[in-house]
Amino acid sequence: MIRFITQRLIQLIPVLFGVTILVFGILHLTPGDPALIMAGESAPEATVNAIRRRLGLDNPLHIQYFDFLKNVLTLDFGTSIRDNIPVSDHISARFFITFELAVISTAFSIFAGLLVGIVSAVWKYSFWDVSLMVITLFGLSMPNFWLGLMLIQWFSINLGWFAPTGWGNPNQMVLPVIALGTAGAAIIARMTRSSMLDVIGQDYIRTARAKGVKERSVIFKHALKNALIPVVTVAGLQFGYFLSGSVLTESVFAINGLGRLIIDSIFARDFPVVQGTVLVLAVMFVTVNFLVDITYKFLNKRVDLN
Amino acid sequence: MKTSEDILREEENEEILRVEGLKQYFPIKGGFFGRTVNHVKAVDDITFTVNKGETVSIVGESGCGKSTTGRSILRLEEPTEGKVFFEGKDILAQSKKEMRDMRDDLQIIFQDPYASLNPRMTVKATLMEAMEITGAVPKREREQRVIDLLETVGLQRHQMHRYPHEFSGGQRQRIGIARALSVNPKLIICDEAVSALDVSIQAQVLNLLKKLQREMGLTYLFIAHDLGVVRHISDRIIVMYLGKIVEYGDTKSIFENPQHPYTKALLSAIPVADPRNKSDRIFLRGDIPSPIDPPTGCRFHTRCPFATDLCKTDTPVLENKDPESNAKHEVACHYALDIQSGKHEANYEMRDVRKNIDDESLEALEGQEEERY
Amino acid sequence: MAEELQQTNVGLDESPEAVLKVDDLRTSFFVGKSEVKAVDGVSFEVPKGKTLGIVGESGSGKSITALSILNLIEKPGEIKGGSIKYKGEELVNAKISRMRKIRGNEISMIFQEPMTSLNPVYTIGDQLSEVIKIHQKFGPKKQKERAIEMLKLVGIPSPEKRMKQYPYELSGGMRQRVMIAIALACKPELLISDEPTTALDVTIQAQILELIKELQEEIGMSVIMITHDLGVVAETCDYVAVMYAGRVVEYADVYTLFENPKHPYTVGLLNSLPRHDIEQDELVPIKGNVPAPHEMPPGCKFAPRCPFASDICKEMPELKKIDDGNDVRCWIYDERWDGEKGVKVYENK
Structure with a gap:
């Protein structure tokens, strides 16, 4: 039984990886520039760049993903754009x-x-x-x-x-x-x-x-x-x-x-x-x-x- | 009881099928990546021949590899190793196309005719299809051939427009036979072909098979577990145990003078339909071991009453042990002759079906009985 | 219980007292509006301590007869009539609570498929203890002791270990031994074995049949052996009822039945049987097939396949005792017989 459980646990690892890749993809692979969307169409170039830097969007995609993964593992999902409250606080509250x-x-x-x-x-x-x-x-x-x-x-x-x-x-x-x-x-x-x-x-x-x-x-x-x-x-x-x-x-x-x-x-x-x-x-x-x-x-x- | 036909057959003695060192291992997948972790050694290095016009039976209990042998010969499963010669040609070396042509000559009938017939095809369509695939019969003649075939197997002409579910088990088996015959085969493998039938129907089908053999010169490789059926239909018999041939010989010789301890136990185990002639049972201990890790040496040694240390290490060769007998009879046992002559004795009680029962539990049981009344 | 006690004691004298008397049993299955008479007027007796074989081919109604005895017929089936008397007590229409006390306790049953007859999610020990718990007033410890004892009795090695195992861990032969242990755990008066060895290899079959025979002697129970195999009948039975299309067509002691069969169907069965112990010429099969339920002829159900059938066979013959001791359901032995006189149905070879 214990062997079975460990076996299943090991099998979970690739699945969880897949999940993080998909979730990461929602933000980064959908068409349109997230920074631009967040800042709004008419925002000045400097604001958009600032957002991009803050979110690390100017790094290559795989670096972004590993940063994201590192953060996720420490339960850090970033901060809300709306109210600057950490996302994990939003989640734990609800x-x-x-x-x-x-x-x-x-x-x-x-x-x-x-x-x-x-x-x-x-x-x-x-x-x-x-x-x-x-x-x-x-x-x-x-x-x-x-x-x-x-x-x-x-x-x-x-x-x-x-x-x-x-x-x-x-x-x-x-x-x-x-x-x-x-x-x-x-x-x-x-x-x-x-x-x-x-x-x-x-x-x-x-x-x-x-x-x-x-x-x-x-x-x-x-x-x-x-x-x-x-x-x-x-x-x-x-x-x-x-x-x-x-x-x-x-x-x-x-x-x-x-x-x-x-x-x-x-x-x-x-x-x-x-x-x-x-x-x-x-x-x-x-x-x-x-x-x-x-x-x-x-x-x-x-x-x-x- | 030799008819002139039998003598003729013996004189011809022409080999039609020869199986050499046939092995069929099925891989067992396991682990994370579906690696092959082990093999089921269903058939493990068997050699035999079948002569034209005769019936050779393969008998044995479940897991002995008898059905796998039949399927491997037809390449329904691709054998792991070995050679199968049909009329001198190596079947296993044939290309797909050549193999298709050979299928005209080699047919198989299964145990469950219902499962092997397409439920949405009429009998006529089924038979026509078989002829079409192999192209053995010219198109114009096919319809007439269907009618002939049905009559041959004892069905009526008007039944050709019916579907399999409209027939009884015995009739469906007749359709299976008709389908096999439709391409004029030379050899038919009957894989438990009569096992599912009631005895009165089974006799009809057995008689039909015998009649067809007489009339058409067919050769049968008959795979069965019912030794009554086997004795009735076979010229020669192959006894298999856990993927190996343990005994091989003429029918009469096998039944009247079995030499391998397994064959003896097998024969003694069959209930005799004669209340005044109850057989003297040999009870084998334990169950048939798994073919995944079959016992070393003689595969029967774990259950054999006569086994010694030699049997655990040395695999006995299938050979004729009794030079005085002129019947064809080979056995794979180190002690076949010594057991026969009584020189080698059993090392466990073969007549007790509950070896591990002790007196204590019996007494306790009797105590219970008194309590109740 | 007092009544039962009295009747048990009567069995000490020589008269073959019957443990079970089945009379004119009729069990039907209803499919839509049509009725299939699976068992249609079956009568027989099981003498105390003896084995009665019920032999017949598929569709003869032998298994339905067995299930009817314990009232285990499921919808859409139904016992329509007749009487089943167990030690004088009527079981047809008996209260369900009474039937439960009889099942597994006084009359037990084992089935054809040992592979599927045990519950896959409970251990052998659970399933064996359960029947003891239901019928005996034992504490848990005594239950377990008795269960282990039973496993030993049926020759299962290392019973303590087996108690904790699940059915899938056992071979077919071992599972059938477990089934026998369950059936015999409460020392039944009658064991109904419904094709107990059909699904097993022949060497395992020999073990199981021998085991049943030995335990029968030890416990002193009666056995009904239901089978299609005439070899099994000859080997294990004292009396035999041959069934065809829902009826008993012949009843005799086992020697008479094999040496002097009277019903053309019984003879046909014997002539169709390929034997391993003797050399035979051509088999003589019974012609045709068992008719489908809706095509059953009036009168004798075997008439369409019978080589001797005559006009009078359109009427149903009675099961009657004839001179030599067989009970036979056939017009040939009746004074109203209108076919060839003195016809020889069977020749003893």
């Missing part, structure tokens, strides 16, 4: 909010998804199965910002049950989590259902029944652990998807998280902030995938056969 949103949404989608998936699989082709699967289809096809707007319309404006904006108290959390987590829940539900149906048809489930195991144990002990193996991967990917989904959701619900920080910074052409935030999100995504791999391995002892 990181937890986005992380919390993604974690709670993932938890919600796993819980709801598993519940729906198991119910559907155990009572397959029943009324409940069919209706739940239709509902998941809706959940899958609704864009999360639109669902967010609808939720605000119904539950905040019409019914007044939940707060329409902000983040912090539970009342504010319900709607964003549903908006963000529904699509994931739907995917997990469908995945769980098909995975459970597959597992329930396996020989070892028949063996369990032939041993006199209670039906509840057959489902939750013998079937679920096997059915979870593919679901874990999907759930892990969901978390990554929620990080990127937070960009829209945070805007709809006016939540002061990383997603909104990216949007605001893009509009303000605050490239160092965009660069730093995207990098942090990307690293989080890679880390989560790494954890998913480990969990997968833990659940499925047969992996090392292949």
Whole structure:
């Protein structure tokens, strides 16, 4: 197991390198001169040059990249152009909010998804199965910002049950989590259902029944652990998807998280902030995938056969 | 029981296939960069010949390399080493194009006819395609040939417009045979061709294969694990264990006078369909070792009741050990004759299926029994 | 329990008391509106301490019969009728809680595919202890002891180590031994073996069959051996039921069945069988194929393939005892037989 983990950790290194190259590329390889964009079209030549020097843009590209990499490794993402506050301060102020949103949404989608998936699989082709699967289809096809707007319309404006904006108290959390987590829940539900149906048809489930195991144990002990193996991967990917989904959701619900920080910074052409935030999100995504791999391995002892 | 035909065949005794030092190693990839870390030695240096018009069977348990041998001969997998001569020409030295021509003469029938037939093609299309690829039959004659073929294998003319799923397993195997026959082959490799069939259907197909051999002078290389089937259809038998030939000889001689300890155990293990004639079992200890790192010396030594230190180091040669017998019979065992004459004795109990059971656990079990009632 | 005790003791005398009596069992599968009668009126008895073979080709309904006994038929299948009496107790429509107490405890089952019959994500120890935990009131320590004992009993080397291993770490033969250990952990009265060796190599098959036979004697249980292999039947069974298209067509003790078979299907099977132990002339196959479920003829299901079929075979014959002791479902042995008189179905060579 330890060997497996170190192996995966070593494999992370090239991936992280790739991430830094891509993020670096956003700023430096897109057409147009960032210094000019930052300074504005009509800025005097001297100002543009000053910005260029400050950002190190007058160095050759590979030198710039290594400088960037060196800074990143010391968690220095530069300073915001808008307010001269270090980018890392911007990020750390909002990181937890986005992380919390993604974690709670993932938890919600796993819980709801598993519940729906198991119910559907155990009572397959029943009324409940069919209706739940239709509902998941809706959940899958609704864009999360639109669902967010609808939720605000119904539950905040019409019914007044939940707060329409902000983040912090539970009342504010319900709607964003549903908006963000529904699509994931739907995917997990469908995945769980098909995975459970597959597992329930396996020989070892028949063996369990032939041993006199209670039906509840057959489902939750013998079937679920096997059915979870593919679901874990999907759930892990969901978390990554929620990080990127937070960009829209945070805007709809006016939540002061990383997603909104990216949007605001893009509009303000605050490239160092965009660069730093995207990098942090990307690293989080890679880390989560790494954890998913480990969990997968833990659940499925047969992996090392292949 | 020799018919005039048999005698004729023996007189001809013309070699059609010759396999020399055939090796098939499959690389195992591993590590970070997908390096080859080891090999599965599926077939490891085997040599045999097949004469025209006869049936030679390769038998053995899973992992012995019998199917790989068949596939290597046809170059479905490119062999690692060795030579395969078909009518004197080295198959492995042929170019792709020459090989295509040779495929007319060499056909294969698989275990699962359903998997090897295209589900979206009618029987007619399947047979036509085979003829088209090899160009063995002129275009004008093909339609008539399809009808002839179906009749030959016992299907009806109107069935040629049907799809594979409309047939039963036995009928599909007949289609597989018809496809193989469509190009007028000389040698057919039957890879577990009747293994998936129920016994009543299996008998139909076996009889069909025998009839075709009589009428068309076909040669079969028959790969199977069912020794009843093998005895019924073969003239000669090759017994394989972990990629090596351990015994090779005339069918009657192999079944009535097996010389290799493995062959003996194998034969003794088959249940006999006669309740008054229960065989005296030899239980081999342990499982078949992995072909990745096969045992040194004689590959069977880890399970052999007669193994000595010599067997661990020296690989026995496949040779005729019994000069008095006039049957063709070769065996790869250091002690074949001594075991036969009783001079060399087994070093473990061959009749006990639970060697490591001790009296203690049995007693404990009986104690349980009393507790329950 | 008192009732059971009484009945067990009766078994001491010579009369072949039956552990299981199956009568007119019918199990069907429903596909859309059509019904496939997989098991259509099967009756047999399993004498105490003996082995009953159920032999038949694919589609004969032998495995469905086995699953029906433990009520393990899944939708869209359903037991439609008949009776399954285990020591006098009716199992068809028995409460699910009662069935659970019987499964794995009094009647156990092992299956064809040892490679897939064990749960891949639990250790051998977990899976073996589970059945002991369900049916015996042992503490965890005693459970483990018993599990190790069972592994020893089935001849698995270094059982303590095996307890911690996962199924993928074991070979097919070893896994089937584990399955047997699980099945026998609670000393069942009856073991149902559904093609237990079909997926195994012949040398491993010999081990498993011998193991079942030895353990049967030690525990004193009865066995139902379901197989397509007449060799396995001859080797292991005391009595044999031959099934064709969902029905028993012949029932006899194993010697009678092999030496004096009466049903044309049984004879056909024996004549089709290539033997490794004797030299044979041409095999005599049964002509044609098993008809598809929707093409089943009325009357005797074997009639379209039967060399002796006559007009009366359009009616279904009964399974009846004839003089020599075989139960046969065939008109040839009936006084209403309208075909050739005194026809010889089988010649003992």
